[in-house]
Amino acid sequence: MFREPQAVAGGPAMRERLAKTVDAHKYTHGHALILSGGPAKGGAARLAARGALRIGAGLVTVGCPPEALTENAARLDAVMLEPIADADALAVVLEDKRINALGLGPGLGTGKREAALVAGVLGAGRASVLDADALTILAGKPDLLAALHDTCVLTPHSGEFGRLFPDIAEKLAAPAAKGPAYSKVDATREAAKRAGCVVLYKGPDTVIADSDGRCSINSAHYERAAPWLATAGSGDVLSGFIAGLLARGFAPMQAAEIAAWLHVECARRFGPGLIAEDLPEAVPAVFRDLGL
Ligand SMILES: NC(=O)C1=CN([C@@H]2O[C@H](COP(=O)(O)OP(=O)(O)OC[C@H]3O[C@@H](n4cnc5c(N)ncnc54)[C@H](O)[C@@H]3O)[C@@H](O)[C@H]2O)[C@@H](O)CC1
Ligand SMILES: Nc1ncnc2c1ncn2[C@@H]1O[C@H](COP(=O)(O)OP(=O)(O)O)[C@@H](O)[C@H]1O
Numbered sequence: 001m002f003r004e005p006q007a008v009a010g011g012p013a014m015r016e017r018l019a020k021t022v023d024a025h026k027y028t029h030g031h032a033l034i035l036s037g038g039p040a041k042g043g044a045a046r047l048a049a050r051g052a053l054r055i056g057a058g059l060v061t062v063g064c065p066p067e068a069l070t071e072n073a074a075r076l077d078a079v080m081l082e083p084i085a086d087a088d089a090l091a092v093v094l095e096d097k098r099i100n101a102l103g104l105g106p107g108l109g110t111g112k113r114e115a116a117l118v119a120g121v122l123g124a125g126r127a128s129v130l131d132a133d134a135l136t137i138l139a140g141k142p143d144l145l146a147a148l149h150d151t152c153v154l155t156p157h158s159g160e161f162g163r164l165f166p167d168i169a170e171k172l173a174a175p176a177a178k179g180p181a182y183s184k185v186d187a188t189r190e191a192a193k194r195a196g197c198v199v200l201y202k203g204p205d206t207v208i209a210d211s212d213g214r215c216s217i218n219s220a221h222y223e224r225a226a227p228w229l230a231t232a233g234s235g236d237v238l239s240g241f242i243a244g245l246l247a248r249g250f251a252p253m254q255a256a257e258i259a260a261w262l263h264v265e266c267a268r269r270f271g272p273g274l275i276a277e278d279l280p281e282a283v284p285a286v287f288r289d290l291g292l
Pocket of ligand 1: 041042043044045105106107108109132133136157158159160232233234235236
């Protein structure tokens with residue numbers, strides 16, 4: 001089944017869900033935990049965390065190695081901070097069942113600690129977005145790939161997609177000998193079916209699919225062109241948007257579709273000169289334009 005994301009994103013049903021009810025409190029809107037890498041590597045996770053908070057998660061915590069606490073404390077205020085040395089420490093933090101969405105990958109690193117964190121996150125079975133280094137860790141690890149579940153969202157760019165699904169990427173890159181050609185829609189649907197979760201394949205034409213074959217395209221072409229999104233860290237913010245929407249209770253497919261749509265809207269609202277930091281700061285204006 002193929003559907004236009006604009007019919008979902010930007011429509012009255014989305015606006016109604018994104019609005020906050022007057023009698024809610026912060027825990028009503030969920031708690032997202034974003035895992036960070038070590039010292040001097042925390043920028044990407046902080047961008048994601050800021051995105052999660054601006055999109056409306058009630059609470060957002062960055063979990064970082066103890067040696068990166070000082071750096072992160074100097075850079076975070078509304079976003080909370082928790083030392084998470086390793087997978088055991090993560091398990092203790094996740095005893096708090098109010099943490100209902102997890103995000104990891106941006107600036108995470110790809111060593112043993114990080115691979116154990118990916119395993120810990122997947123084992124927790126909570127709504128999770130896996131991006132950047134988490135995808136590199138997943139690539140070629142059948143045990144971790146098998147642990148993906150239907151509340152996971154994978155957000156590869158084409159380099160990461162090629163690492164995760166090399167055979168599918170090869171089919172996509174091959175010149176068509178006869179039509180119809182194998183498309184990015186076909187590739188993303190096949191990847192989502194194999195992974196057993198939502199796959200959001202980034203680019204100016206972002207394709208989002210779930211394991212049941214539902215699929216949509218978030219096009220940033222023509223009047224929705226947003227070339228300023230091709231800037232370091234913009235994908236990290238997108239993963240934070242998804243984590244924030246998961247925390248707010250959106251289903252994974254819907255969270256991915258709405259985040260991708262809002263991401264482009266934020267870039268268009270800010271316009272030329274955009275850097276990743278500007279994306280979360282553009283959310284309030286986009287929400288106001290939507291009448292929230
Ligand atoms: N401010 C920050 O702290 C930032 C940190 N970042 C972190 O830096 C680490 C490496 O991220 P990279 O994205 O460079 O990943 P990788 O280094 O894993 O992959 C980049 C490689 O893939 C290739 N590639 C193919 N198609 C591509 C596409 N469509 N977009 C991007 N690269 C493509 C590139 O040519 C490049 O060689 C991640 O942990 C990431 O989160 C980046 O997100 C940038 C901003
Ligand atoms: N030319 C473009 N037009 C529209 N969106 C783009 C363009 N180039 C990149 N993007 C978007 O910007 C984001 C880049 O993410 P990513 O490649 O992961 O970068 P980073 O790792 O630096 O955050 C993705 O959401 C992608 O869809």
